[in-house]
Amino acid sequence: MRVYVSGKIGEEVISEATRQKFARAAKMLESHGGQKNTVIDPASEYIQMCIETHYSMKGQKPWYDETLLYMLHWLQTCTHVYMLADWKDSPGATAEYWYAVAANRSIYFESERDARAHARRWFWAHANEYINDHRPVDIVLNEFENEAIKKIWLPIE
Numbered sequence: 001m002r003v004y005v006s007g008k009i010g011e012e013v014i015s016e017a018t019r020q021k022f023a024r025a026a027k028m029l030e031s032h033g034g035q036k037n038t039v040i041d042p043a044s045e046y047i048q049m050c051i052e053t054h055y056s057m058k059g060q061k062p063w064y065d066e067t068l069l070y071m072l073h074w075l076q077t078c079t080h081v082y083m084l085a086d087w088k089d090s091p092g093a094t095a096e097y098w099y100a101v102a103a104n105r106s107i108y109f110e111s112e113r114d115a116r117a118h119a120r121r122w123f124w125a126h127a128n129e130y131i132n133d134h135r136p137v138d139i140v141l142n143e144f145e146n147e148a149i150k151k152i153w154l155p156i157e
């Protein structure tokens with residue numbers, strides 16, 4: 001499994017607090033599910049060095065939109081995305097979320113609330129697969145949501 005960590009960075013020079021936030025998620029994800037996973041941490045020194053190299057080769061200063069596109073290329077190489085709790089506070093992380101949805105990537109969430117909202121969104125997008133005439137929709141939705149939460153909610157401990 002190859003997992004991309006998405007969350008709010010919002011700093012031209014990444015702070016130690018931001019690096020640590022991403023690093024805690026990366027550490028948890030590296031051995032999630034009892035297997036060795038590859039984790040792409042956009043706040044890591046390695047990824048930041050890659051960005052700097054990319055732009056210095058082009059002879060230009062990093063622009064936000066190009067950096068976002070560059071990070072989407074990293075995300076595109078992943079099978080899963082992990083959304084930190086603050087992802088909604090970041091236009092870049094929000095774009096990464098919607099890319100992951102459109103590209104049908106598996107998405108995990110630090111926040112239970114975000115995981116539940118995502119599960120409900122998925123349910124309604126695929127409702128015809130779950131709804132029949134025999135059971136009330138609200139019961140089917142609740143059962144679906146509770147099962148989905150077990151798979152997509154991964155709080156950092």
